Amino acid sequence: MILVLNSGSSSVKYQLIDLDGPARVVVGGKVERIGEHGSPVPDHEAALRIVAHEVSLDSPELTAIGHRVVHGGPLFTGPVLITDDVVKHIAEAIPLAPLHNPANLAGIEITRRLRPDLPQVAVFDTAFHSTIPPAARTYAIDREIAERDGVRRYGFHGTSTAYVSRLAAELVGRPGTANAIVLHLGNGASASAVSAGRCVDTSMGMTPLEGLVMGTRSGDIDPAVIFVLIRSGMSPDEVEAMLYRNSGLQGLCGDNDMRTVIARVEAGDPDAVLAYDVYCHRLRKYIGAYCAVLGRVDVIAFTGGVGENSPLVRQNVLSGLQPLGIRLDPVRNTFASGSRLISAADSAVAVAVIPTDEELEIALETSAVVARTKPQ
Numbered sequence: 001m002i003l004v005l006n007s008g009s010s011s012v013k014y015q016l017i018d019l020d021g022p023a024r025v026v027v028g029g030k031v032e033r034i035g036e037h038g039s040p041v042p043d044h045e046a047a048l049r050i051v052a053h054e055v056s057l058d059s060p061e062l063t064a065i066g067h068r069v070v071h072g073g074p075l076f077t078g079p080v081l082i083t084d085d086v087v088k089h090i091a092e093a094i095p096l097a098p099l100h101n102p103a104n105l106a107g108i109e110i111t112r113r114l115r116p117d118l119p120q121v122a123v124f125d126t127a128f129h130s131t132i133p134p135a136a137r138t139y140a141i142d143r144e145i146a147e148r149d150g151v152r153r154y155g156f157h158g159t160s161t162a163y164v165s166r167l168a169a170e171l172v173g174r175p176g177t178a179n180a181i182v183l184h185l186g187n188g189a190s191a192s193a194v195s196a197g198r199c200v201d202t203s204m205g206m207t208p209l210e211g212l213v214m215g216t217r218s219g220d221i222d223p224a225v226i227f228v229l230i231r232s233g234m235s236p237d238e239v240e241a242m243l244y245r246n247s248g249l250q251g252l253c254g255d256n257d258m259r260t261v262i263a264r265v266e267a268g269d270p271d272a273v274l275a276y277d278v279y280c281h282r283l284r285k286y287i288g289a290y291c292a293v294l295g296r297v298d299v300i301a302f303t304g305g306v307g308e309n310s311p312l313v314r315q316n317v318l319s320g321l322q323p324l325g326i327r328l329d330p331v332r333n334t335f336a337s338g339s340r341l342i343s344a345a346d347s348a349v350a351v352a353v354i355p356t357d358e359e360l361e362i363a364l365e366t367s368a369v370v371a372r373t374k375p376q
């Protein structure tokens, strides 16, 4: 049985998965709204204490522990067995994922301390994106400086994007060959273009700050804004904290949780309406961009807390894209569960909702790494 820990920026998800026979979740749960105002869970440490209480970490049936690690740095392009050296590299990437790698490391430290007898595996968000070609990976800045400091697009949400693009391709009857746009909309949010199972572009960059508007992160801004703010008296640390923690929906309307933002939109609150419109506009822009990157799009797949649960966001984001062959079916695009098509029968591009399962993907990769590294 494998324990999986998945720390996101606003949640810790955990599952005990039995992989003997068809995969079966024995225990699973989610601690969410971490750090939101009024939330009983102030930080990831507190969330991990709740998780440790819920799962029997001392169970003799546990065979391995798999950890989601958001930034793998330049070294890791696939999952690895966790050693002191691996922990050191994950720690070195903290400045490149300050909302995530510390939480991922906290989980690793707790489980290594409590179960030093078990193999532990790190599964990186960055791994699936290591195939992104140079034209999409390279920032147009001084090449020597970029190479010296490893400045390039890494991309994140890779475990989710790999899983969702695979299922979306199967759903439209093109397993392994489909061109897909995956929209992972959680508290963090990203768009990716995937062609025949390989990622060819993604909206997040060297850090999970670039791209779409997120719960508390700005996504794309003019980089010169940073210099304007520093020259007007903010320190680099203050600017960084603002862009990661007090921007996006939170910065625009004071709430990062899409459920609350939508409730305020429905009540006609103008700040929430602006935040929501900025969010949808950015997303629509990336969909157009990735249609151009892929040339032919077979399927657009929505996933993550917002993508899976908000018919309103899906409808608003895709409205006006009929000239690109994208048409939603308003009845299919309602609340429902499971992987499903929500496009109209005459839509040239299929649109799907695919609930992500990072935990299952991490369990499978963990089990494969453990099998590979077992002494014969």
Ligand SMILES: Nc1ncnc2c1ncn2[C@@H]1O[C@H](COP(=O)(O)OP(=O)(O)O)[C@@H](O)[C@H]1O
Pocket (backbone or CB within 6 Å): 008, 009, 010, 011, 185, 186, 187, 188, 215, 256, 257, 258, 259, 260, 262, 304, 305, 306, 309, 310
């Ligand atoms: N029914 C819903 N309608 C709109 N948004 C929702 C709904 N359910 C969850 N969400 C949103 O999903 C986001 C969290 O997504 P999730 O993928 O769990 O986050 P994380 O990035 O922490 O992994 C929150 O903004 C939450 O408001």
Ligand SMILES: CC(=O)OP(=O)(O)O
Pocket (backbone or CB within 6 Å): 007, 008, 009, 010, 070, 100, 125, 156, 157, 186, 187, 188, 189, 208
């Ligand atoms: C990379 C990232 O932003 O992850 P999450 O959406 O889980 O915060």
Ligand SMILES: [Mg+2]
Pocket (backbone or CB within 6 Å): 008, 009, 186, 187
């Ligand atoms: Mg997440």
